Amino acid sequence: MEPIVSVAGLGVAYRSGGADIPVVADVSAEVHPGQTLALVGESGSGKSTVAATLLGHLRHGSRITAGTVRVDGKDVFALSARELRRLRGGTVAMVAQNAGHALTPSMRIGKQIAEALRDKAAGRASSSAAVLELLEQVRLPRPDELARRYPHELSGGQQQRVAIAMAIAARPRVLVLDEPTTGLDVVTQRGVLDLIGALRAELGLAAVLVSHDLGVVAHMADQVTVLRAGRVVESAPTRRLFAAPAEPYTRRLLASVPRLTDEGLALVGEDGSREIRPRAVLPADAPEAVAVRDVTIDYGSTRAVHGVSFQVRRGEILALVGESGSGKSTLAWSLAGLRAPSGGTMTHEAGDLTRPSRRRAPSLRRKIQLVFQNADTSLNPRRSVGDAVRRPLRFFGTAATRPEAAARARQLIADVRLDPDLADRLPAQLSGGQRQRIGIARALAGEPDVLIADEITTALDVSVQAEVLRLLDDLRRERRLACLFISHDLAVVRGIADRVIVLRDGVVVEEGPTEEVFAAPSHAYTRGLMAAALAPEPGELSPTLPLRPEGRGGTPAFP
Amino acid sequence: MSTAVIRTWRTVRSSRAATIGLAIVAVHVVVALLAPLLTSYAPTVGDSSLALLGPGADHWAGTDQYGRDVLTRVLYGGRYALGVSAAATLLTVALGTVLGCAAALRGGRLDDALMRVLDAVLSVPSILALLVIVTALGSGPWVIVLAIAVVYVPQVTRVVRGAALAVVPADYVTAARARGEGIWPILRREVLPNITDVVCVEFAMRASWVVLLISSLSFLGFGANPPTPDWGLMVAENRTAITVVPMAGLAPIIALATLVVGLNLAADGLSKAWGVDRIREGS
Numbered sequence: 001m002e003p004i005v006s007v008a009g010l011g012v013a014y015r016s017g018g019a020d021i022p023v024v025a026d027v028s029a030e031v032h033p034g035q036t037l038a039l040v041g042e043s044g045s046g047k048s049t050v051a052a053t054l055l056g057h058l059r060h061g062s063r064i065t066a067g068t069v070r071v072d073g074k075d076v077f078a079l080s081a082r083e084l085r086r087l088r089g090g091t092v093a094m095v096a097q098n099a100g101h102a103l104t105p106s107m108r109i110g111k112q113i114a115e116a117l118r119d120k121a122a123g124r125a126s127s128s129a130a131v132l133e134l135l136e137q138v139r140l141p142r143p144d145e146l147a148r149r150y151p152h153e154l155s156g157g158q159q160q161r162v163a164i165a166m167a168i169a170a171r172p173r174v175l176v177l178d179e180p181t182t183g184l185d186v187v188t189q190r191g192v193l194d195l196i197g198a199l200r201a202e203l204g205l206a207a208v209l210v211s212h213d214l215g216v217v218a219h220m221a222d223q224v225t226v227l228r229a230g231r232v233v234e235s236a237p238t239r240r241l242f243a244a245p246a247e248p249y250t251r252r253l254l255a256s257v258p259r260l261t262d263e264g265l266a267l268v269g270e271d272g273s274r275e276i277r278p279r280a281v282l283p284a285d286a287p288e289a290v291a292v293r294d295v296t297i298d299y300g301s302t303r304a305v306h307g308v309s310f311q312v313r314r315g316e317i318l319a320l321v322g323e324s325g326s327g328k329s330t331l332a333w334s335l336a337g338l339r340a341p342s343g344g345t346m347t348h349e350a351g352d353l354t355r356p357s358r359r360r361a362p363s364l365r366r367k368i369q370l371v372f373q374n375a376d377t378s379l380n381p382r383r384s385v386g387d388a389v390r391r392p393l394r395f396f397g398t399a400a401t402r403p404e405a406a407a408r409a410r411q412l413i414a415d416v417r418l419d420p421d422l423a424d425r426l427p428a429q430l431s432g433g434q435r436q437r438i439g440i441a442r443a444l445a446g447e448p449d450v451l452i453a454d455e456i457t458t459a460l461d462v463s464v465q466a467e468v469l470r471l472l473d474d475l476r477r478e479r480r481l482a483c484l485f486i487s488h489d490l491a492v493v494r495g496i497a498d499r500v501i502v503l504r505d506g507v508v509v510e511e512g513p514t515e516e517v518f519a520a521p522s523h524a525y526t527r528g529l530m531a532a533a534l535a536p537e538p539g540e541l542s543p544t545l546p547l548r549p550e551g552r553g554g555t556p557a558f559p
Numbered sequence: 560m561s562t563a564v565i566r567t568w569r570t571v572r573s574s575r576a577a578t579i580g581l582a583i584v585a586v587h588v589v590v591a592l593l594a595p596l597l598t599s600y601a602p603t604v605g606d607s608s609l610a611l612l613g614p615g616a617d618h619w620a621g622t623d624q625y626g627r628d629v630l631t632r633v634l635y636g637g638r639y640a641l642g643v644s645a646a647a648t649l650l651t652v653a654l655g656t657v658l659g660c661a662a663a664l665r666g667g668r669l670d671d672a673l674m675r676v677l678d679a680v681l682s683v684p685s686i687l688a689l690l691v692i693v694t695a696l697g698s699g700p701w702v703i704v705l706a707i708a709v710v711y712v713p714q715v716t717r718v719v720r721g722a723a724l725a726v727v728p729a730d731y732v733t734a735a736r737a738r739g740e741g742i743w744p745i746l747r748r749e750v751l752p753n754i755t756d757v758v759c760v761e762f763a764m765r766a767s768w769v770v771l772l773i774s775s776l777s778f779l780g781f782g783a784n785p786p787t788p789d790w791g792l793m794v795a796e797n798r799t800a801i802t803v804v805p806m807a808g809l810a811p812i813i814a815l816a817t818l819v820v821g822l823n824l825a826a827d828g829l830s831k832a833w834g835v836d837r838i839r840e841g842s
Contacts, residue, residue: 336737357739365739378730382752388731391748395738442734 003030004072004206011066012049024049024230036207038221042461046230051176051210055092056084093167097179099159103151109162110147116169134165139195157188175207185323185488190532212461214257215534218242226250238538256462257536258491265473265495280477286313289450289482295344297330304330305506312482319485319497327506328486332452336370366396366446373455375435379427385438386423392445412441433464452484469496490533494518502526570832577828583821591637600628602635602788614806621806623797632788633810639789643700643773647707648766655715656758660746663723677713685710693781707769715761722757726750756833760826767822774815790815
C-alpha cells in the first residue's frame with residue numbers, strides 16, 4: 001500500500017547571524033493509512049518541527065534545506081497557497097498541545113466547531129446537527145448544552161476533546177497530534193488517549209503523534225522514530241523498539257522512565273542499564289518537622305481541602321498524589337504561607353504555620369521553602385540566576401555581607417550539581433533542567449528543613465527528570481530535609497517517596513507507606529489512578545475504571 | 560546594569576523610527592540649553608522700531624509686534640515647555656507606575672477602590688480639570704506639573720496595571736511573596752524590571768501629550784506669563800498678526816510640531832523594537 005505520508009531526507013534550518021543553523025537534518029519517515037507513527041525525543045529534538053511540516057508550516061525564519069514532504073502523493077512545499085489551504089482544511093488536521101490556547105476564548109464551542117465545518121456542511125440546521133454529532137463523537141456529555149459554553153467553562157480534558165472534534169470535523173485522512181495529552185493529569189490523559197485510539201479505528205485515520213512520554217507512545221504507536229538534535233537515532237516498530245532498542249541513546253531514554261514497579265530511584269548508566277537505589281532508611285527517632293491537623297481551606301464559598309491531617313518527619317519524603325483539582329497544590333501553598341487555612345492547625349517546631357508568610361517570624365519563614373512546577377516562570381527573566389539565589393540569602397540574613405552572599409550562592413549552585421559560573425547567566429540562557437536546579441538552590445538558600453516540591457518534574461524531559469529526582473533524594477539525605485512531594489505521576493512517587501497520601505476532591509482517601517499502598521491499594525480511586533498510569537511497555541490500553549464521568553466535576557464516582 | 564544599558568542601546572539603534580525620534584528630541588533639548596550661545600538677541604527685549612518685520616538677514620524669522628526676534632524666542636521658548644513637560648511627565652509616570660503596580664500586586668479591595676477613584680478622575684475632561692486647578696492655585700510651573708499629574712496619572716496607572724497584571728501571577732513573584740517580602744521590594748525587584756519597556760513607551764507617549772497640553776495652557780493664557788518666551792504663548796501673541804508676519808506664528812508651531820513628532824516616533828519605534836526583542840527572547 002502507498003504510504004499516505006512520506007518524509008524523505010528532510011532538512012530544516014533557520015538563519016541566525018548570517019549562518020544556517022540546522023534544526024532538522026536528514027529525517028525520513030513513512031506513515032500508511034490507519035497507522036500511527038510516533039516522533040519521540042526530548043525538547044529541542046526537532047520532533048514538533050517535523051510534524052508541522054506535514055501541514056506545510058515552518059516556524060518564522062526557518063526554511064527547508066533538503067528533502068521532500070509528501071502527503072497523499074502531493075509535495076507539500078510545492079503546493080500553491082490555495083492548494084495548501086485545501087490540504088490543511090481537508091487532508092491533514094492538527095491537534096496542538098494546549099487546547100486552551102488553541103480555542104478562541106470569546107467564541108462559543110458550537111460556533112468554533114461550526115467554523116471548522118464551514119466548507120463541508122451546507123445550511124444552518126445541518127451544521128448545528130453536525131456540531132452535535134461531532135461533540136458526541138468525541139464523547140462529550142450533553143453536547144447541546146456544551147455547544148453553548150465558552151472554552152474557559154470547560155476542563156482541560158474537555159477542551160482537548162473539543163480541539164479533537166474540530167480537527168476531525170473536516171474528515172481528514174491524517175491527524176497530527178503534537179503532545180496531545182501533555183499537561184493533563186493521568187486520568188484525563190487516559191480518557192483522551194482512549195478517544196484518539198477509538199477515533200483512529202472508526203475513521204481509519206493515519207496519525208503522527210509527537211510526544212516525549214514513552215508510556216503514551218508505547219500504547220498508541222505502531223512505529224516509533226526516535227529523534228535527537230534534529231536527527232533520527234532509531235526507527236523501528238513499537239514492539240521491537242521497546243523490547244530491543246538498538247541504540248544506546250534509546251536504551252538510556254527508556255531506562256530513564258520511572259516505573260510503577262521500581263522500589264527506589266533508578267540510576268541510569270551510560271549504556272542504559274538500570275540500577276535501583278534502595279530507599280533511604282529513616283531513623284526511628286527522626287523528629288517531626290511539620291504537623292497538619294484537620295486543615296480546611298476555602299476559596300470563597302467553595303472548600304478546596306476538607307479536614308486533611310498528616311505529619312512529615314525530618315529526612316522523610318511524603319508524596320501528595322491526586323488529579324488536578326484534588327487540592328494538593330492548595331495545601332502546599334497554604335503551608336508556604338500563601339493562603340491562610342480556614343480551619344485546623346499547622347505547626348512547625350519553630351512556630352504556627354496557619355498565619356500567612358508575612359506574619360510569620362523570619363526564622364520560621366525560611367524553614368519552609370517552595371519549589372515550583374514550571375521552571376520557566378519561577379525565575380525572573382531579567383535577573384541573573386545568581387541574583388535569584390543571593391536574594392533569599394540576603395533577605396533571610398543567612399549571609400551577612402554581599403561578598404559572603406555571592407560566595408554562598410556559588411556554593412549552593414554547586415550543591416545542586418551545576419557549574420557555579422552559571423551564576424551570571426540569565427534564566428533564558430539555561431536549559432529547563434538547569435533552571436529547575438536553580439529553583440531548588442534558591443529554596444535551599446533559606447536553609448529550610450521543609451521543602452515543598454510542587455510537581456517539580458512534570459515539565460521536564462525524562463532523563464532530566466531522573467537527574468532532578470536523584471538530586472532531591474541526595475539533598476534530603478545530606479540535609480535531612482522533610483520533603484512534601486506533590487505529583488500526579490505515580491511512577492515517580494513510587495521511586496522517591498517514603499509515604500503516600502492520596503487526595504481526591506480535598507479529602508484523603510488513602511494514606512500509608514509507599515510499598516504498602518502500591519502493593520495493595522485499598523481504595524478504588526487509588527487503583528484507578530494506578531491503572532491510568534502508562535508504563536513504557538507496548539500493549540493495548542486495558543479498559544480502566546471510569547474514575548468519574550467527564551464534565552461533571554465534583555460528582556464522586558465512588559462513595 | 561551595564562549589560563542592560565547596552566541592550567537598551569542596541570534596541571534603540573535597531574529601530575530607525577526610535578533613533579530619528581530620539582535625535583529630534585535631543586536636538587530640541589540641546590538647542591534649548593544652548594540658546595544663549597546660538598543667538599545674540601535677548602528673548603524678552605525688543606526694539607519697537609523693528610516691529611513686525613518679515614524674515615531677513617538680521618532677523619531670520621522676522622520680529623513680532625514688540626520688535627523681538629522670533630527665532631531667538633523660539634530657541635528660548637523650548638525651555639519652559641521642555642522643562643515643565645519633563646518634570647510633569649516624570650512625576651506622572653512615576654506616580655502612575657507605583658500606583659499601577661501596587662494595584663496589580665495587592666489586588667482585592669485596594670485595586671477596586673483605586674480603580675473607581677481613577678475612573679472618576681478620568682471622566683473629567685482634561686483641559687477642564689487643568690483650568691480649574693490652575694484657576695484655583697495660580698499658574699506657577701509647579702502648579703502646572705501637579706495639575707498635569709492629576710489629569711494623566713489615571714491613564715498611566717491603567718496601562719501599567721495592565722502590564723503588571725501579566726507579571727504578578729508568575730511564580731517568581733509568588734516565590735517572593737512566600738519569602739514574605741514587602742510590596743515595595745517585590746515591585747522594584749520582580750515586577751518593574753519586567754515592565755520597563757511598557758513604562759518607557761508610556762513615558763515617551765505621555766511626554767508628547769504633556770508638551771501639547773502645556774502649550775495649549777500657555778496659549779489660553781494659563782501657563783507661562785508674558786514676556787516669558789514660550790511656544791504656546793507666542794502662537795497666542797502673534798496670531799492677530801498672522802496675515803502680516805506669518806513667520807512669527809508659524810515658527811513656534813513648527814518647533815512644537817517637530818518636538819511632538821519626535822516624541823511620537825520615539826514612542827512608536829521603542830514599542831516596536833521592544834516587541835521584536837520580546838519575540839526573539841521568547842524563541
